[in-house]
Amino acid sequence: MRKLPLAVALATLLLGTAVHAADKKDKDKPDDKPDAAMLKPQSSETSGTVKVEGKSIDYKAVAGTLVLHGSGDKENEPQVSMFYAAYFKKGVEPGKRPITFVYNGGPGSATVWLHMGAFGPKRVVTSDDAHTPAAPYGLVNNDYSLLDATDLVFIDAPGAGFSRLLADDADKGKRDEQMKDRKKTVYSVDGDGHAFAQFITQFLSQYNRWNSPKYLFGESYGTTRSAVVANILENENSVDLNGVILLSQILNFDSSIDGPANNPGVDLPYVVGLPTFAATAYYHHKLPQQPAALEPFLHEVEQYALTDYASALMAGSRLDDARKQAVAQKLHQYTGLPVAYLLKANLRVDGGMFEHELQADGDLTTGRLDSRFSGPSIDPLSKSSDYDPQSSAISSAYVAAFNDYVRRQLKFGENQTYRLFADIDHWDFSHKAPGATESLQQSTNVMPDLATAMKTNPNLRVSLNGGYYDLATPYFAADYEMHHMPIPANLEKNISYAWYPSGHMVYAHEDSLKKLHDNVANFISETDNVSKH
Incomplete structure (x- = not known):
């Protein structure tokens, strides 16, 4: 889609x-x-x-x-x-x-x-x-x-x-x-x-x-x-x-996390979408370290999204390599996505990319309307998800x-x-x-x-x-x-x-x-x- x-x-x-x-x-x-x-x-x-x-x-x-x-x-x-x-x-x-x-x-x-x-x-x-x-x-x-x-x-x-x-x-x-x-x-x-x-x-x-x-x-x-x-x-x-x-x-x-790359210069979707990426990675046990409870973890992610992450995105091409690497490492801790992938994406991952990549090691696509759902990937080589497993499910x-x-x-x-x-x-x-x-x-x-x-x-x-x-x-x-x-x-x-x-x-x-x-x-x-x- x-x-x-x-x-x-x-x-x-x-x-x-x-x-x-x-x-x-x-x-x-x-x-x-x-x-x-x-x-x-x-x-x-x-x-x-x-x-x-x-x-x-x-x-x-x-x-x-x-x-x-x-x-x-x-x-x-x-x-x-x-x-x-x-x-x-x-x-x-x-x-x-x-x-x-x-x-x-x-x-x-x-x-x-x-x-x-x-x-x-x-x-x-x-x-x-x-x-x-x-x-x-x-x-x-x-x-x-x-x-x-x-x-x-x-x-x-x-x-x-x-x-x-x-x-x-x-x-x-x-x-x-x-x-x-x-x-x-x-x-x-x-x-x-x-x-x-x-x-x-x-x-x-x-x-x-x-x-x-x-x-x-x-x-x-x-x-x-x-x-x-x-x-x-x-x-x-x-x-x-x-x-x-x-x-x-x-x-x-x-604020939509769908297609923000088509609206360059507006980084708000990545900021407000990060906590949902984190919740989803938590649900599917894809985080490097699994938190004890969801809501305290999300409060931490929300605070990071509004501060360090938002500031890094606003810097644009002025962001130095060391800080960019540090942000990618933090995003890896919060989303489970590989550091190399996050750097290649310029720290900006939209909804479709996340849904495709989170469980890519199992050739699974993560749900969009409800990210607790998963389904076989239509095309494991796609950049983004090709369908919504929850839609198909119900x-x-x-x-x-x-x-x-x-x-x-x-x-x-x-x-x-x-x-x-x-x-x-x-x-x-x-x-x-x-x-x-x-x-x-x-x-x-x-x-x-x-x-x-x-x-x-x-x-x-x-x-x-x-x-x-x-x-x-x-x-x-x-x-x-x-x-x-x-x-x-x-x-x-x-x-x-x-x-x-x-x-x-x-x-x-x-x-x-x-x-x-x-x-x-x-x-x-x-x-x-x-x-x-």
Whole structure:
């Protein structure tokens, strides 16, 4: 995947899902002329019960679509049909029940991963750090569903899952132009953000939830989206949120450990990626001296990364040979990579290089989304990894389980294709930050959006969660972003942090899923304001 140009790599980077699946995404031709039914909201209502940590919860499930329209002279044009699966606890007054809007990333990914792996009432069973055997897959009661704390709305991004871009003109040529226009508008940082914000406000009206405590839960690129959506809701729609929950965060794409060599002069990715390299080498016992415990070791690596390592990289060609040798020796102690390799790499090893080299002595590639996973190297002579072992290990289980579940239990999707990814030819990463006069063309950075939302709603709370073994969005990069947010010091207390011994999909590790559930449930309980009324 890292052999792609950087813009393309970023567009398939942040899935909370399978990277290699981007190459296998559905190539179904977008609907030239959708069925008349697709131009109107659809829904299927069912009921169920889930037992969460020993307590039974009866719920109503609604699987359906909402149709988004354009603005201005296009306000009567249906543009996007967005699919959702919503779960409402029975017997609770809506105004006193929190509601959380949940989505994966991509950009352009369906939300099958959080739905079936984390917080829905059913959970697919996968192996912890090895390849899950082929079907039949296990689907069990989810002991860690968030339905004990909040109603849930899982949303598929436009063009993904059962969501579709709409073009309804009778003339085929005009339909084609409509579809091009939809793609250009929606498949972008800002267009995607406005689509999700519009969906949320429509949903609040559809289900009479305007007075409910409201939360966003995004994973991976979904955290990028959450920053944008939070600002739109707060400052364009006057919708104050109670909280924003971020999982496997990336807000500033200059911090990405994928492809930093394409952005020379910006060494931040190597600095913030080092602790995850160290955690991974620790897990696979590749360090010259194995530390007694992970977290104290990581604190040491973090301190070195921010000081001596960052200083050495900033020196560039001014770095003398003796100091360069000393840094390489230290990196060897922290990553297990050979000193000679580190020197040849000029002390700069990106994610793909590390994944390929860490276990090269066994011709194994290390996982990217979850570096606890390993798999046979496709090409032992490659510079970088050619696939992600974790993606290969679990994707089939999620896809099969959801396709069966949505049709059998939610009674939705007959004669429709569930697309893991939208058919995106180009994603526009330019972004007009709050206060900017035009869209900025540098790497996407939505830290100003979340900061603006926090400043205009100083009660807004943010919960940051991440995995130590995530090489797609390293945990220390997220930590770095949060400690560089342009907010006043008194708002820093509104941000909480939680790290887990898992990967990008924290919930793929069951013990971490339990801790994630408990942390998020407590966060909602502390911020829902229900007890104050």
